[in-house]
Amino acid sequence: MQGVDIPNVRPKRVLVIGGGPSGLVTLRNLVERGNFHDVQLVERRADVGGVWYLDDDHNAPNAKPTSAAPRWPSPAYPGLIGNVLPEFLSFSAFPPFPEPISTISGQPFPSLSETHTYLRAFASPLSSQGKIRLNTEVCTVEELREQTGWQVRMRRWNLDGSAEDFSETWDAVVVAIACYDHPVFPNTPGIAQLRKLGLARHAQTWRGPDGCQGKRILVIGNANSGNDIAAQLAPVASAVFQSIRRPNFPGFPSLPDPRIARVAPVQQYIINQLDEVDVVDAHLTDGTVISNLDGVVFGTGYCPFPDFVRVFNRADTQQTLVPIVTADTIPSRVPDLHRYMLYAHNPTLAFVGTAVASYTPFTIADICSTWLALAWTGAIAYPTTPDGLLAFEAERLAAVAAARKEMEAAPSGTSDQRQTEASALVAYGVLGPFEEAYASSLREEVVKVRPELGPVLPVWNQEQTAVREAMFGRKRAALELARECERKQLGL
Structure with a gap:
């Protein structure tokens, strides 16, 4: 099975799941940089923005709810200030993220509401084209035989709390959700x-x-x-x-x-x-x-756990449907993905922003979805066997295991401290130092076939990596400034 040739797929109808930053930029890039017959996005909440959207019940806790439909709250909170500078929140071929109002007082990071405003502006033309359906919950995504597409069962919620269930078939599906439905708790006794x-x-x-x-x-x-x-x-x-x-x-x-x-x-x-x-x-x-x-x-x-996606069990001759990821998936990840995106056993399933964490998730989602649009239109080639597609995951897992082993062996005090020295952030799904190599390789392949995108796409190189890493120091300086302002206000 692993050696069976899988020609590069050319889907015509693509569904994007999730209306946060990753889903919105994926929708735009598939619409404008591909040649698909139909591309749509569904979002279960009442507005786009993902984690950056707080509904009325968040902003006014005592307000009467405006809808009886289920709520899926954002894990963000009023007053949240981001940790990423505006230049790394700006999508390609779209006006740059506006300078935050707080910049004049030395706080260069945008607020929750400023980020949501930018995302809504980005989504506006796509929404006006009828490309975005809100209040539409995806219940299951199920693989069809012979790579004939995906059956997506959905539920459309009304303001009165009633709902209609329906099903659609799509040639390809992009899962562009964050994983905030699955918070992680330690297994500490008690x-x-x-x-x-x-x-x-x-x-x-x-x-x-x-x-x-x-x-x-x-x-x-x-x-x-x-x-x-x-x-x-x-x-x-x-x-x-x-x-x-x-x-x-x-x-x-x-x-x-x-x-x-x-x-x-x-x-x-x-x-x-x-x-x-x-x-x-x-x-x-x-x-x-x-x-x-x-x-x-x-x-x-949080744990990456899009278990509503069901794929064929390749080890079962009956090819029963099973969740693509379970609690027993070790290490915790969305498995079997080529370059964190294409499902190796059926490349008409893709993930953007779900299987990977980065310093700059907006720009990573931008370059990933641009690459995906060109891969699915045939402009960019990728491996044509499961073995070839799975090589990326195997290499990354081995690299992460080696890094963790090296950390755990480094002197750090007591033996107990050594056992916990390897940070949970040294993980398959966390790009970390690998971000520059990963994103720049995708960008290189994109620009090779679409050179006109070169001037507008974000750049990853040593200089830009230094700027990204310098954000940490700037964030600390902003925190110090905010504390000093607080002390002055209190007369301390």
Whole structure:
């Protein structure tokens, strides 16, 4: 089976799933840079923008809901400021991202609302062409035999909460969703009881520190979410603890704060009662115990888990349909993808922005979907056997395993510390230092067949990589400036 030749596919009708940044730029690039008969995008929420769209219930928590349809909240929160500069949020062949209003005060990173406004403007012409369907939930995507397409079962939601189920068949499907439906919790003993009692929450549902006044809160993690949540809690909670397994990754800058106590990893959670109220005791790996916690907030990330996509089980002669990814997929990833995009066993299925994380996700999605548009129109060739298509994944998995092994072997103190030294960010789906090589190779293939795109496409080279990495320092400087402004306002 692995040696069977699969000619490069030439689909005519393509469905894009997901109306966030990756889905929107994929739609535009398929429409304008391919030669397809029909390209459409479906989004289950009431507006485009993905994580950058907060609905009315977020912006005004006490407001009466405007719709009885299900809600899929964004994990973002009011007041969120991004970590990516406008130049890396700008889509090719579209007006650049406007300079943030806060730039005049030294804060060069755009707000949540500014980013959503840009995405809506980008989507507007596509929407006016009838290319975008909102309030349309994709329930399943199922592979058809003989590579004859994909059956997509959907549900159209009405404002009154009623829905109509329907099914469509498409030649090809692009899954361009983020993975915020599947938050990751550690398997620390006691965490199940915390969740059952409502004492644990994930960054996915964080909406700010309201209700935490005077509380004792433990925050798990020191990536962007963990750092932001701890900083928001510091002025209002009576005590804030931040549990950290390893030193802060350079891409997630944060400032030391005397109101935030950084502590060791948690070994076990135990539920106790204080004045007939459930509280948490966190037993740490260094032997200390933090007692009488009112709650624990987990900034521990998300799992790529588009299990609504069902493909044939190639090991089964009956070719039964199975989820493309399960909880048993090790390491955690969307498996069997060529260049994080094409499904090796049936290249009419593609992923953009779902299977990979990067410093600059907007521009990565732009170059990936441009490459995909040209690959599906026959301008760019790719391997024609499953073995050839799977080689990319095998090479990346081996490279990541070697990097993790090297990290774990590096001297870092005690043996326990060595075992956790390999960051969770050293993973198959995280581009990290590989971003420049990955994106520049895609760009090179695109420009070779479409040289007119060269002047408008984003660039990856050593100079631009240095600019991307310098964003971390600029973010830290912006945080320091914001703190100084806060102190002045308080007369400190």
